[in-house]
Amino acid sequence: MGTRTGGSSIDLWSELIAAEEEEENRHQSQPQQQQEPQIAVVYGRKIAENSHKNIPKRLSNSSNENRVSLVPTKRVSWNRSLSTRGRTSIAVAACVDYQHQQRKPKRKTKPAIPRAKPVQPPNYKKEQAYFQEVDSFELLEESPSPKKSGTWAMGIQRDDVAIPHVSTVLKKWLISKKLHRSSGPLGSLSRILETPALPGEFICNDGIGYSGLKTPVEASLQIHSGLQTAQNKLNSSFIKKDAVGDECREDIEVAVGKLSLTSRPDSLDGHQWDPFLALLAVCGQPTPSMLLDVFSKYCDPESIIKVGEGTYGEAFAAGKAVCKIVPIDGDLRVNGEVQKRSEELLEEAILSRTLNHLRGRDGHVSNSCTTFIETIELKVCQGPYDAALIRAWEEWDTKHGSENDHPKEFPQKQCYVVFVQEYGGQDLESFVLLNFNEARSLLAQVTVALAVAESAYEFEHRDLHWGNILLSRKDSATVQFSIEGRQIFIRTFGLWVSIIDFTLSRINTGEDILFLDLSLDPELFEGPKGDKQSDTYRKMKEVTEECWEGSFPKTNVLWLQYLVDILLLKKSYDRTSKDERELRSLKKRLNGYNSARAATSDPFFGDLFVSHAM
Numbered sequence: 203m204g205t206r207t208g209g210s211s212i213d214l215w216s217e218l219i220a221a222e223e224e225e226e227n228r229h230q231s232q233p234q235q236q237q238e239p240q241i242a243v244v245y246g247r248k249i250a251e252n253s254h255k256n257i258p259k260r261l262s263n264s265s266n267e268n269r270v271s272l273v274p275t276k277r278v279s280w281n282r283s284l285s286t287r288g289r290t291s292i293a294v295a296a297c298v299d300y301q302h303q304q305r306k307p308k309r310k311t312k313p314a315i316p317r318a319k320p321v322q323p324p325n326y327k328k329e330q331a332y333f334q335e336v337d338s339f340e341l342l343e344e345s346p347s348p349k350k351s352g353t354w355a356m357g358i359q360r361d362d363v364a365i366p367h368v369s370t371v372l373k374k375w376l377i378s379k380k381l382h383r384s385s386g387p388l389g390s391l392s393r394i395l396e397t398p399a400l401p402g403e404f405i406c407n408d409g410i411g412y413s414g415l416k417t418p419v420e421a422s423l424q425i426h427s428g429l430q431t432a433q434n435k436l437n438s439s440f441i442k443k444d445a446v447g448d449e450c451r452e453d454i455e456v457a458v459g460k461l462s463l464t465s466r467p468d469s470l471d472g473h474q475w476d477p478f479l480a481l482l483a484v485c486g487q488p489t490p491s492m493l494l495d496v497f498s499k500y501c502d503p504e505s506i507i508k509v510g511e512g513t514y515g516e517a518f519a520a521g522k523a524v525c526k527i528v529p530i531d532g533d534l535r536v537n538g539e540v541q542k543r544s545e546e547l548l549e550e551a552i553l554s555r556t557l558n559h560l561r562g563r564d565g566h567v568s569n570s571c572t573t574f575i576e577t578i579e580l581k582v583c584q585g586p587y588d589a590a591l592i593r594a595w596e597e598w599d600t601k602h603g604s605e606n607d608h609p610k611e612f613p614q615k616q617c618y619v620v621f622v623q624e625y626g627g628q629d630l631e632s633f634v635l636l637n638f639n640e641a642r643s644l645l646a647q648v649t650v651a652l653a654v655a656e657s658a659y660e661f662e663h664r665d666l667h668w669g670n671i672l673l674s675r676k677d678s679a680t681v682q683f684s685i686e687g688r689q690i691f692i693r694t695f696g697l698w699v700s701i702i703d704f705t706l707s708r709i710n711t712g713e714d715i716l717f718l719d720l721s722l723d724p725e726l727f728e729g730p731k732g733d734k735q736s737d738t739y740r741k742m743k744e745v746t747e748e749c750w751e752g753s754f755p756k757t758n759v760l761w762l763q764y765l766v767d768i769l770l771l772k773k774s775y776d777r778t779s780k781d782e783r784e785l786r787s788l789k790k791r792l793n794g795y796n797s798a799r800a801a802t803s804d805p806f807f808g809d810l811f812v813s814h815a816m
């Protein structure tokens with residue numbers, strides 16, 4: 203079956219597109235004729251043998267069994283990363299010959315079943331037929347994942363100083379200190395705490411408040427440059443310091459002293475600095491908590507349920523919240539990957555919190571929306587997984603077949619960051635869309651959300667694959683956005699969108715530009731040709747010309763085009779051939795927009811925007 207011969211790949215995607223266009227032309231010349239599915243070459247879709255709920259295997263992005271590689275000799279870690287991150291995408295795979303060769307031994311023993319909690323599709327037969335007819339491609343290979351050894355970079359570049367591409371917060375701070383000849387080392391968190399307070403945020407108890415940051419224009423980070431940059435990032439976590447009791451501050455200082463003297467001293471250029479301490483500071487903690495202490499704030503531990511897993515994180519429902527646990531700083535490889543470092547999490551924390559301010563809780567903001575997942579709290583934890591978490595993990599494993607290592611393998615002193623977020627629903631990959639209206643609303647909500655974040659923060663997501671869009675259903679008929687002071691309500695048809703995973707995102711907080719230098723990860727751009735997700739990374743590379751620090755809102759448009767492809771080719775829902783033509787036309791017109799903001803003017807969205815809540 204298939205068109206792969208002699209081990210060489212054939213770009214079936216191009217064939218598919220050509221067939222689509224041919225079909226489109228045919229349709230235009232024969233308008234009355236019923237259109238057939240747009241796929242020229244049809245392969246049977248594999249169904250998981252053990253699919254106890256009769257869910258097609260590829261509804262999950264954790265199922266590797268059918269995945270085959272176009273590059274069989276190059277089995278690298280991104281295969282694994284991408285499977286769990288949803289970095290799977292449209293690829294026309296006929297090369298079934300390779301699929302057995304490409305499995306990791308560990309995965310062979312695991313059943314390939316949906317990652318997310320299965321939902322009984324309302325019209326499964328139709329979906330199955332869809333996959334048999336339309337989704338005729340196997341996933342060749344998952345797209346490459348950025349190497350996590352690289353960390354966030356900031357947009358401070360000087361010609362006369364060699365700033366390393368991979369810069370930790372620490373290095374950046376030291377470099378900027380040199381650049382700006384600032385007043386001496388930032389030796390401890392105590393020193394940070396001595397910096398002038400900024401209005402609006404709290405410290406100590408619950409980590410994150412909502413009232414601090416505004417938009418860049420209203421910038422509250424108050425960062426000027428150099429040393430101030432790193433220092434004020436931390437300040438941003440300690441806004442309203444005056445409200446902090448001396449007792450609490452003392453606790454932190456004592457804790458900092460202990461930590462820096464005993465636990466994790468870090469020295470560079472003779473200056474003591476520890477990003478772990480900074481992380482603690484950002485989380486408003488004197489010392490790491492126990493995992494269960496965090497969960498207990500949100501639920502009875504007995505009710506904890508695992509809801510998903512990624513390469514780095516294990517996500518558990520805790521009451522109405524989701525706690526994603528990410529191990530940090532340890533030597534133990536987790537799920538085959540080197541653990542993330544504190545400094546990476548520090549930057550990600552700042553980015554997540556900045557996006558929180560789009561929710562407009564701190565009063566009127568000219569750009570607001572609720573589409574970016576809300577980070578309720580961040581906590582640093584230490585210690586083994588508790589019994590309740592192990593139980594939840596094992597239950598999920600039994601049901602879904604985890605691809606992650608068993609958490610009992612963590613050492614006693616393992617540290618983690620826990621992201622407490624709102625529950626966003628199921629990812630687009632596994633969610634069953636009902637009809638074209640839902641698909642339209644999804645595109646509208648994503649487009650306007652990106653437009654809002656572009657306007658507020660020059661935000662580019664840069665990794666908006668179908669694993670990073672969460673969906674749920676709500677009663678609300680409209681969802682509200684505010685963009686440059688103008689209110690927009692979008693018809694939801696009951697569908698509610700949340701965007702997650704800002705690891706690759708670029709943001710201008712008003713004082714800092716946070717971005718990931720993707721040029722450090724060439725494998726990201728080496729995914730299979732014809733794989734829409736891999737193609738999108740490559741297109742981003744063309745658009746940015748590898749200047750990842752720069753503002754290129756066109757990258758958001760590239761992901762919108764990717765989403766249109768997903769909705770046309772990977773998702774099944776009630777739609778007509780006219781609906782499909784509309785989607786294809788939208789995709790073409792998107793070529794003409796250089797930002798999501800510009801794309802909001804597209805007629806496709808016209809009747810989805812209303813001027814008042816419904």
Ligand SMILES: Nc1ncnc2c1ncn2[C@@H]1O[C@H](COP(=O)(O)OP(=O)(O)OP(=O)(O)O)[C@@H](O)[C@H]1O
Nearest residue numbers: 286287510511512513514515517524623625626627
């Ligand atoms: N806020 C949330 N609401 C509901 N489910 C969530 C939420 N956050 C994460 N999940 C679930 O957990 C999974 C893993 O989360 P996420 O992708 O953020 O982890 P990760 O380790 O950062 O992933 P990766 O690095 O592989 O992209 C998601 O695919 C989703 O199923």
